[in-house]
Amino acid sequence: MAEHTAPGRYDCIVIGAGHNGLVCAATLARGGRSVLVLEAQPQVGGAALTREFAPGFQVSACAHLVHLMPAALVSELDLTSHGLAWAAQSMGTTALAAESPPLIVGPGLPEPDAAAYARYSAQMHRFAQALVPLLSKVPPRLGTADWSDRAALLRLGLKIRMLGRRDMRELLRIGGMNVYDLLEEHFESAALKGALGFDAVLGTNFGPRSPGTVLTLLYRMAAEAAGGAAALSQPVGGVGALCDALSKAAVAAGAVIRLSAPVRRIVVDADHAAGVELESGERIAARIVVSSADPKTTFLQLLGTRHLDTGFVRRVNHLRARGLAAKLHLALDRAPEFSGVGSAELGGRLLIAPSLDYLERAYNHAKYGEYSSAPAMEITVPTANDAGLAPPGKHVLSAIVQYAPYDLKDGWLKERQRFTDLCIGTLERYAPGLGSSILSAELLTPLDIEHEFRISGGHWHHGELAFDQFFFVRPVPGAAQHRTPLAGLFLGGAGCHPGGGVMGIPGRNAARQILKEAA
């Protein structure tokens, strides 16, 4: 091991110090590998980063909640001792309504939805639990004679069979359905259906009537189930604090992290990854390169198509990865007042998704390259739980806004201000007077997300979560087990199974795959 740690020589290079890159680096380092992490930005975090957006105001610039990271991973990497603390956990969800009191999602709903909700959530949680093993493992390959692949498929089938006849039949029935129809079967309240349906389309290129949206909902619930106690949480210091803890864990395990070191390309020698070349021209050698960048960036830009087969490039090119979610950050000189929302709820998740039709109408615009005229939002007021993010007495509002297509018909340059005003106008309807408290506003369109976080297409899942880009075909056949067609090059970002969200599983699984292969 001694010669591995000689200066300038590393076993593995990890591209990107986002949560997946850092989890990967920490896992590799704990497995005895010498690891160098290269990050383009001057700070760690990637799309899970806290930064200033107005003087004195900090915000989680892309992801603003942690709800998918497995509790096991948090304890495995001992993140608490590396400084991770929670400002809020098990945060609630409140569905905002313009003309009526808001609805707090959970027990205590008005009848008849209260009983229906209990049945529905119990059943969905059973399904989610059945899918947990599918979520946390490297997907099996199809059509191989390999026993571990077959066993994994069998385990999945068994897990679904073990649900019992009724539940299995129901899971298979709803698995390919759209969330609109599913929720119509269960509930009366438009506000409740809107709120529950929003989680199925959050961060996706779908409306509630799009096929496969029950799958995206189950995926999210399965990931939350794996998250355990940490579900819907806000770290002290914003989501970036999680990555600070991850980076400390990685460094403590022996990994080296270099910031402001953007990679220009992956160096190939004799059809094997041989290291990277930085934009500065510096070359660093390593036999293993793990990219936590998205698949298109990794293959089409960093590696280059001449090292890949045409059919594979075709699949990468066809990967659907156009972002539709924008991020709105407001610096406020007082706490926002949403009609009917108490201070306890202000520290949770506030949704503007008053009905499924509202969501579907919002999505209609996106299909034709327009932003929604009445957008849906997931709002958090992080300063309600963590005053340190803003100057004393001041507040921060962070909202994910849908839909704001990456390739806007009229271009974002022209439309940015108009959409920002539209979003503030929408908020004003639920929080009258909010507009007058705004000190500063920042809108990140998918185009900005592409530039700032170097995600091709600005899709925060690094590729749409859909049946055809899911599980053993995620991101594309031929790279779904973290291995890529080029020996020595691995994928370890959100483009891999199970996908995006601040989860860390792709990074951990990539590391495990590497440790297993070169054991």
Place this chain on the structure above:
Amino acid sequence: MSAREPLVPHFQQPLLKTPFHDRARELSQVESFVAWAGYTTVDVFTTVEQEYFAIRNAATLYDLTPMVKYRIAGADAVPYLNRLVTRDIAKLKPNRVAYSVWCNDAGHLLDDGTVFRLGETEYRLCTAERQIDWLKDSAVGFEVEVSEVTEQIAALSLQGPTSCAVLKAAGLAEAPRLKPFEIGQFSLGGRQITVSRTGFTGDLGYELWMAPDEALEIWDALMAAGRSRGIRAIGSQALNMARIEAGFLLPHVDFVSAEQTIRTGRDRSPLELGLAWLVDFDKGHFTGRRALLAERDRGPRRQLVGLDIAGNKPAHNALLYDTASGKREIGSVSSATWSPTCKRNIALAMVDAPHFKLGSIVWADIYLNRELVWERRMSRAQVVERPFFAPERRRATPPAEF
């Protein structure tokens, strides 16, 4: 009713006509036309035998226009082609032609064809299949332009021992200096013409590339120049006999493009087709390389070979067996003919390991229809070297005088 002559709707006249179609009509004595790549072409003009013997003893003209042609040009033309095809195109000098194949990711053949280097960064790819989507998808990440030019170029194949003499008589005094696989620019009666010393007959021969609006005049000039040297227009059937003798593969007959196969296991790799000599593993990455390397290490399960079969009955579509009693099926014949020149009963066949080794004996199950009575004949066949016919004249530069 308008006085204008109505256009023939495409569904009534689905096949295009090549620029040589008028001459084909005039010379056709048996009205035997076939569809080829969307064009009407001649299968037989007079009789197959007459046309075949013209290939081997005189000179022949064959309309090559339907062959699909792509122009590939740009700063990255060489790396692009090297990533596309299995041979090392960096070694191909200007004004030279290379035969090659290309594969999908699985190392299975998509097509075979010829790469013409027309300039420093300009190439022409002649193929059997239309495949602009594959060629364009292969261009992602390369500075290269790919366009189909099939209709912009009329093409003729002039093949046979007197073909060079015909070119000279037509005024191409420098034609004899063309080496095999070399390209030259000439003037024929004031018309610009590109000549490559290439062909599909395994004989002395040339392929001529010209503007479609000058095609008929060039045809006429060649026919006039070749009159005393036995020139004759030929159809696809005679050419097929010659190409089997030369051991060349025909798409859809000896292999099916991996883009078109439906059943698993019907794709073929260049190693299986006996084209390992075309695969350059040392030139850098190309599509299918990793799969082909794995296959090379594993050893091919089957291979395309030449067969010399007892008797004189062509073994069309015959199944092959390991013993005369027909115990185990070990392959099948894809192309077969009686070779009039070699006086041998020859075939191309796909044979399972280990029976494809040179010298192996296999048994061909030949069915004969004798006045509506089927007879079955188990004929002894030996795996032999290809090509079956390779006369010195195909390489001699300058070619002998006639």
